[in-house]
Amino acid sequence: MNKLRQIWSNLWSGFWFMPSMIVMVSIVFAVVLINTDSIVNDKWLARWPRLFGAGAQGARDMMSTIAGSMMTVVGVTFSMILVVLALASSQYTSRILRNFMRSRTTQVVLGIFAGIFTYSLIVLRTIRSGDEGAFVPNLSVFFGFLLVLGGVGALMFFIHHIASSIQASSIIASVAHETIAAIDRLFPEKPVQEPDTVDDDQKVHPLSMQNWLGVPAWKDGYIQSVNNAGLLLLARDSKTTVRMERSIGDFVVRNTTLASISLEETPDEETIAALQATFTISRYRTVEQDVAFGIRQIVDVALKALSPGINDTTTAIMCVDYLTAILARIAPRQIPSLYRYEEGELRVIAKGPSFESLLAESFDQIRANAEGDVAIMLRILSAIQTLAGLTAIPKRRRALSEQMQCIAELAGRTLEATHDRVRIDTRLAHVREALETEPVFFTKAESERKS
Numbered sequence: 119m120n121k122l123r124q125i126w127s128n129l130w131s132g133f134w135f136m137p138s139m140i141v142m143v144s145i146v147f148a149v150v151l152i153n154t155d156s157i158v159n160d161k162w163l164a165r166w167p168r169l170f171g172a173g174a175q176g177a178r179d180m181m182s183t184i185a186g187s188m189m190t191v192v193g194v195t196f197s198m199i200l201v202v203l204a205l206a207s208s209q210y211t212s213r214i215l216r217n218f219m220r221s222r223t224t225q226v227v228l229g230i231f232a233g234i235f236t237y238s239l240i241v242l243r244t245i246r247s248g249d250e251g252a253f254v255p256n257l258s259v260f261f262g263f264l265l266v267l268g269g270v271g272a273l274m275f276f277i278h279h280i281a282s283s284i285q286a287s288s289i290i291a292s293v294a295h296e297t298i299a300a301i302d303r304l305f306p307e308k309p310v311q312e313p314d315t316v317d318d319d320q321k322v323h324p325l326s327m328q329n330w331l332g333v334p335a336w337k338d339g340y341i342q343s344v345n346n347a348g349l350l351l352l353a354r355d356s357k358t359t360v361r362m363e364r365s366i367g368d369f370v371v372r373n374t375t376l377a378s379i380s381l382e383e384t385p386d387e388e389t390i391a392a393l394q395a396t397f398t399i400s401r402y403r404t405v406e407q408d409v410a411f412g413i414r415q416i417v418d419v420a421l422k423a424l425s426p427g428i429n430d431t432t433t434a435i436m437c438v439d440y441l442t443a444i445l446a447r448i449a450p451r452q453i454p455s456l457y458r459y460e461e462g463e464l465r466v467i468a469k470g471p472s473f474e475s476l477l478a479e480s481f482d483q484i485r486a487n488a489e490g491d492v493a494i495m496l497r498i499l500s501a502i503q504t505l506a507g508l509t510a511i512p513k514r515r516r517a518l519s520e521q522m523q524c525i526a527e528l529a530g531r532t533l534e535a536t537h538d539r540v541r542i543d544t545r546l547a548h549v550r551e552a553l554e555t556e557p558v559f560f561t562k563a564e565s566e567r568k569s
Contacts, residue, residue, distance in 0.1 A: 133219045140229030141236050148240040148258065155255035174247040177259045181245070184266050185238035191273060192231045198277075199224065202284055209428075211418035214289055216402070217296075221283065227276040234265045286423075286433045290416055293405075294440040297412025298447050300405050305451045329382065330361060332375035333390050339399040341366050343407040346468070348396040350458060353465035356381075356389060365469035367408040370399060409448075410471055413479050416441055424487045424494070434484065435497050441480040442501040448473055449508040473509075474517040481521055489532040492541065495525050499545045506552040515553055522549050 203215055218224070241262055246253040282288055341364055353360045359380040364370050377393060379385055385393075403411040420437035423430040453473065458466040481498055488494035502518050502525075509515060529542040 133225065136222065136225035137229035137232050140226065140233045144233030144237040145240060148237045151258040151261055152241065152244050152255050155257045156253075174245055174252065174254050177254050177256070178242060178245045180259060181238045181242040181262055184262055185235055185242065187266075188231050188235035188238065188269065191269065192228070192235065195228060195231060195273075195276065198280055202280055205284060206289070209422070210286070210289060211415065211422055213415050213418055214293065217289070217292055218283070223276070223279050227272050227279075230269060230272045234262075234269050237265060238262055286419070286430075287436060290419060290433075290436055290440050293412055293415045294444055296405050297409055297416075297444050300407070300409050300412065301444070301447045301451075304407065304409065305448065305453055307451055329380065330378035331381055331384060332363070333377050333379060333385070333393050334373045335364075335370040335376040335397075335399065336372065336394055337399055338370070338372050339401055340369050340403045342398045342400045342402075342404050344398070344468075345396040346458075346466075349393075350460060350465055352389070352392050352396065353379075354460055356385075359464050359467065360393065361467040362469045365471070367403055367410050409444075410476060410479050413441060413444060413476060416444075417480065417483055420484050421487055424484070424491070431491060431493050434488075434491075434494055438481075438484065438494065438497045438501060442504055445473075445477060445480060445501070445505055446508055448476060449505050449514065473511075473514045477505075477514075477517050477521065485521075485524060485528060489528065492529075492533060492538045495529055495542060496545055499525055499542075499549050503545075503549045503552045506549070507557050510557055519553050522546065522553070 199218075203218060206218060207215055241255055241258045244253065244255055244258075283292075344362070344366055349360055349362075356379070361378045361380070363375045363377055370376055376397060379389070379393065403414075405412040416437045420434045422428060423433035423437070453470070456468045456470055457464060458468060481501075484494065485498060488498075499522065502522050506515060506518050526542070526546055529539065533539050533542065
């Protein structure tokens with residue numbers, strides 16, 4: 119099931135799948151209209167001679183022109199896409215190219231152009247003059263004309279879409295929304311927030327003293343996803359415990375340990391294959407189960423913006439803002455425990471992200487590349503202040519405090535202007551106050567009552 123889901127995801131996000139489906143629909147549409155033309159009485163169509171009165175040569179010329187122009191438009195569209203991909207890769211980061219390729223708008227527009235071309239060829243093939251047994255599918259030719267008008271509108275819309283999608287704000291917002299959607303899927307919101315009492319990495323289990331047998335990875339690549347339900351089912355059926363040695367998003371090398379299983383003897387090949395099948399390994403990372411990769415993409419854009427060759431502080435600030443929005447989505451939520459039980463028995467010891475690791479992923483490298491940039495420092499401090507008001511979990515607030523101290527150290531080391539130091543000190547005072555104040559949370563009903 120996991121492999122089928124992955125295959126379907128790859129097909130649905132592929133650059134060719136949607137256009138191919140539209141071409142297939144256009145073929146069916148052409149065949150249906152041609153058959154309709156053969157049934158409809160020509161005398162009925164003759165009532166509107168200006169719409170349906172073209173002869174065989176005129177219809178042939180029109181459909182030939184439509185087919186040729188659509189191929190030209192397809193070539194121009196592909197050229198535009200390649201230019202956009204090259205610009206986005208050099209200006210931002212190559213990791214966002216997959217987002218452009220997955221764009222439904224781009225896929226649908228290409229499918230429309232290719233579909234009109236295919237439709238025109240099929241209709242053109244059926245046109246016959248008097249010597250060949252006269253047949254002019256006037257209804258099909260008329261619909262071909264309407265399709266061309268729609269294609270012109272699609273081309274104008276596509277040019278607008280390309281101009282909008284290449285903007286930094288659109289790129290960053292798209293990645294952020296995809297990441298937030300993954301967070302909502304992976305970490306459902308709890309109705310009541312309760313602070314963590316015991317960290318998962320501090321728990322001690324009797325199984326830690328047992329014998330762990332490693333299961334190797336069967337290929338090189340990144341772990342895209344894990345079938346958690348299948349992993350739990352395997353551990354239950356084998357009456358054992360499975361421990362993940364690599365987390366989603368990690369790169370694994372073939373024949374190195376992917377996971378460990380607590381058994382007294384070496385597991386059979388069927389068990390090993392079943393365990394390996396719960397992991398999806400590919401050449402690249404995806405955001406579906408890998409929130410850190412969404413953050414990674416935005417951080418890469420920020421690092422490129424802060425590089426000496428580009429020096430685009432505004433884009434970097436925008437990245438910090440959207441990273442704040444992502445972290446704000448996680449801050450009040452309880453991340454599921456890495457220790458998973460069934461009927462009181464420990465079955466799976468997983469590896470996954472924590473708020474602290476995602477916070478470090480978001481700000482550590484940006485901060486390291488923001489020496490002397492007071493705007494970035496102030497923005498990160500504002501982010502910390504915002505996040506401090508969204509979580510009461512002590513461990514997370516300590517991580518926020520550590521980030522604040524790092525900014526204070528960086529500002530003291532790299533800022534020389536007194537005015538800049540005063541601005542940083544003022545903001546630091548506000549952040550410390552937010553971290554020292556216990557946040558107050560309201561339920562949805564209470565919030566509506568107060569408003």
